[in-house]
Amino acid sequence: MPHGITEVIAQMVRESDRPAKALARELGKPYSTFMRELSGNDKGAKFGVEQLLPLMQACDSVLPLRYLAARMGCRVAALENAAPGRATLHEELLDSYDAMTRYHRAIRDEEPLERVAELRERVIGQVQEDFLAYRRKKTGEES
Structure with missing residues (x-):
């Protein structure tokens, strides 16, 4: 580290x-x-x-x-608005599963704190994309 x-x-x-x-x-x-x-x-x-x-x-x-x-006890969050990167909610959820798996493996393998923090931010961003894809599906919004 x-x-x-x-x-x-x-x-x-x-x-x-x-x-x-x-x-x-x-x-x-x-x-x-x-x-x-x-x-x-x-x-x-x-x-x-x-x-x-x-x-x-x-x-x-x-x-x-x-x-x-x-x-400083803070975390970094991107200012840009998230948007679903996949065509379907199912594909977005698979991306989240992959991001979470990478994050958990990094913790298991005791990777450097900064690397784990970076993967955590990817998980958070991916979960935001999941929510937006779900909202789009539920409300019938166009992509």
Whole structure:
């Protein structure tokens, strides 16, 4: 489990679909500088807080935000409105089952707290989609 925000940021970079070199380039940093800043061992190089949001956007991740929120006793919720992603209520419910299964497996396997929190948020979002799909079915709303 990461012991600090720098470790969480480094984890986000490692788990990103984009290579670290591409992320460094997008932030306008030499790769070696970027990697030094993400190393918790290099006391002479620190990752600047102003760069956190652009890096999170480049990684398409809110992992550091979730880490910080959890330390403050809060959780992160997306502002965008949920909408059912599947054509039928049955398909939505299957997605929820999958999300809940992944969440429970992460707890069973004692994955890092931030990863479990991320999966929890997916479950919450999926349950919201289930409700909207159910409401659409019951009220006859068009998708």
